[in-house]
Amino acid sequence: MLNAKIAGLGHYVPKQVVTNADLEKIIDTTDAWIVERTGIKERRWADVPEESTSFMGAQAAKAALAQAGLQESDVDCVIFATLSSDYFFPGSACVVQNFMEFSGNIPAYDIRIQCSGFVYGLQMADSFIKSGLYKCILLIGAEIQSTSLNKTTAGRDTAVIFGDGAGAAVLIPSENEKEGILATSVHAEGKYAKELWCEGPTPLDKVRMTLESIESGKHFPYMNGRYVFKHAVTRFPEVLKESLEKAGKTVDDLDWFIPHQANLRITEAVGNQLGISPAKVISNIHKYGNTTAASIPIAWSEAVLDGRIKRGDLVGIAAFGAGFTWGSVIVRY
Numbered sequence: 001m002l003n004a005k006i007a008g009l010g011h012y013v014p015k016q017v018v019t020n021a022d023l024e025k026i027i028d029t030t031d032a033w034i035v036e037r038t039g040i041k042e043r044r045w046a047d048v049p050e051e052s053t054s055f056m057g058a059q060a061a062k063a064a065l066a067q068a069g070l071q072e073s074d075v076d077c078v079i080f081a082t083l084s085s086d087y088f089f090p091g092s093a094c095v096v097q098n099f100m101e102f103s104g105n106i107p108a109y110d111i112r113i114q115c116s117g118f119v120y121g122l123q124m125a126d127s128f129i130k131s132g133l134y135k136c137i138l139l140i141g142a143e144i145q146s147t148s149l150n151k152t153t154a155g156r157d158t159a160v161i162f163g164d165g166a167g168a169a170v171l172i173p174s175e176n177e178k179e180g181i182l183a184t185s186v187h188a189e190g191k192y193a194k195e196l197w198c199e200g201p202t203p204l205d206k207v208r209m210t211l212e213s214i215e216s217g218k219h220f221p222y223m224n225g226r227y228v229f230k231h232a233v234t235r236f237p238e239v240l241k242e243s244l245e246k247a248g249k250t251v252d253d254l255d256w257f258i259p260h261q262a263n264l265r266i267t268e269a270v271g272n273q274l275g276i277s278p279a280k281v282i283s284n285i286h287k288y289g290n291t292t293a294a295s296i297p298i299a300w301s302e303a304v305l306d307g308r309i310k311r312g313d314l315v316g317i318a319a320f321g322a323g324f325t326w327g328s329v330i331v332r333y
């Protein structure tokens with residue numbers, strides 16, 4: 001059976017840095033509150049429309065292909081994980097083709113699984129490669145949160161947390177069953193959809209976008225922070241252990257743990273529960289905030305570029321997010 005190997009990783013973050021001090025100027029918040037509750041010191045905001053979700057995804061994808069030593073024309077499938085596609089339709093996996101030189105009319109899958117999008121995408125890519133359907137899959141996680149946030153005091157719980165960016169991985173087959181993706185697990189519990197969601201614009205309104213719906217703030221994300229926190233700290237360890245067991249590994253076998261960068265307090269609580277040394281936990285939330293589907297590939301790509309994660313290392317990845325959705329992957333990088 002073929003395994004899906006990570007041939008290359010890449011990331012792109014917008015140039016504009018927004019510090020907690022910048023947010024203090026527009027929202028009733030403080031650097032101390034944000035750092036203590038979330039660990040975030042700054043985040044990036046995209047310069048739209050140039051730095052669109054698909055543009056950023058393409059830059060991350062080009063970096064991943066360059067690291068893999070592959071060409072854009074080698075890619076035979078694109079999976080694009082985002083909750084902030086450039087348009088309602090078509091999806092970003094199609095639009096990204098305008099920034100890249102793919103060969104032929106390769107298939108384009110958009111997946112909308114919020115913070116768990118990249119983990120779900122890894123499972124899809126692994127399955128496609130195992131089945132022999134595709135041989136060079138580009139998996140992108142890219143997000144623009146900044147233009148959706150309520151940047152007033154009324155939206156301060158979410159406005160300080162989320163940021164923009166993109167990451168990508170190139171997956172190819174390997175006949176070595178000891179390398180690449182060893183196990184995956186993904187789950188969802190839709191009864192909690194409204195605990196972290198964005199209600200509008202919605203086709204359930206007779207006219208999809210009205211002044212009334214904008215005035216009611218339906219287009220801003222809503223988060224029941226404490227509820228999300230409680231579920232996240234349970235699901236992260238549970239699902240990581242599930243994949244470790246499938247892979248025949250234990251927590252102690254892991255060289256690295258890359259959690260979705262939701263919040264430093266969640267990362268620390270999960271690391272403690274699992275008994276993973278903080279030195280093995282990849283965290284960059286202080287620089288970028290929570291970039292939803294982009295957070296794992298950005299963190300992974302950075303850790304490879306700065307020499308922390310090396311070929312042959314055993315990496316555990318886990319995510320939790322809106323839906324609720326959650327999942328994990330064990331990969332011999």
Ligand code: COA
Binds near residue numbers: 227
């Ligand atoms: N600055 C200052 N005060 C803020 C604030 C901000 N940015 N955001 C909220 N507050 C205030 C609240 O209004 C509240 O004030 P009150 O007591 O006068 O009503 C107070 O801080 C406490 O709010 P609460 O929501 O209970 O705080 P918390 O300790 O739960 O922390 C989160 C809030 C959002 C940081 C926390 O719930 C959390 O981390 N949740 C998980 C979020 C997450 O990771 N989401 C992504 C999942 S993928």
